[in-house]
Amino acid sequence: MFAVRSGLQKFKIPYHFEIKSIIQYYAQWIREGKLKVSADWNKDIKAKFTVQDPCQLVRKSFGDPVAEDLRFVVKAVVGEENFVDMTPNRSNNYCCGGGGGYLQSGFAEARRAYGKLKFDQIKATRAAYCITPCHNCHAQIHDLSDHFAGGYHTVHLWTLICLAMGVLGENERTYLGPELAAVGL
């Protein structure tokens, strides 16, 4: 998204549409009651979640308001008491080290050294799950958990929204841990 937004400016390309993130609509649709989500599934399980603020979405695009939308959605689907924020966060968050072409660049050792800061930040929350609403973040944070034996899971936001709507299918649970693998089936 950042590549399009900044490319439009840089190359002075005219366009006649708005550019939005689906995170903004997730929040809007939950507020409007169109997405009927409930965190009841996590009442007794009490699985703890943290969330990664993607640089390209937050700091580089829509700023803190979209970080608030993201938190609103996350709390609505996992339960407010089961959400633990990283420090620092929102526009001040650390990059995970998956962006900028890092994952493709071949500098794997440097990429993991870079990501150690993010890894420590996630571990400090003691959350069992890190929600990553960006693909580069997902791939990097997943790899950091494997490489440094973090033991946390890395999940997409859409997985949890569907879990909280009771419609998550059997084949859509690749990134959930064993304790959540059968919830709502």
Added chain:
Amino acid sequence: MTTEPIVLAKKRPGIFKDKVMEVLPEGGNLNSCLTCGACASGCPASGLEGMDPRKFLRLASLGMDEQILGSNWVWLCSMCQRCNWVCPMKIDIPQLVYHARRTWPRDKRPKGIRGSCDMALKHDTCSAMGASEEDWRFVVEDMADEVRQSQPGFEEIQVPIDKKGAMFFLNQNSREPVTEPDEMVPLWKILHAAGADWTYGSKGWAAENYCMFLADDPAWEQIVRTKVKAVEDLGCKVWLNTE
């Protein structure tokens, strides 16, 4: 640490930093550094290759171009912009890094990023994993059929491609259709539940853009123009990013 003083050449015409200043708004404030180190202290790339954002800028200011342009560090900075976010003078160090990447001959830039950019240029889909329009349509329609047949409550779910006048033009990272198509389904269910008027495009749907990371301006521009055309040809009002 060196104990020898560094002696700078007296005449330093056309140093790299000055050339970058000419093309950045406000010159990227590249002459405004207070040397406070707020950038370096919060940069995850500090220390890699013995470099950090402050040092990179100081070397640039001193005209020590060889040390910054030849350093792999330009590829170890993710251009996440945290340094200029915290900078009291709003110095655009990420753009300095971007322009340093541009000075590398294209065939010397990291092969993986180059390959992803080149792949995206092959089809109007802009897919860095090389998915063609036919591949894309097949995977989406196949997956949608499977959902309609196997998931109760979603017998009527629609997954449109090239629906003219839809409100949302949804993009999708290539990773899903190419390696894990089941991961597209939760997204479709959410859009279905919200009653959203949306469509994918057969062209320009891929969310990724490695040509920017490669610092290949013409290729980056081509990708953006292809995506813009795809949205405008369908007359969609909102270009909706899945992330």
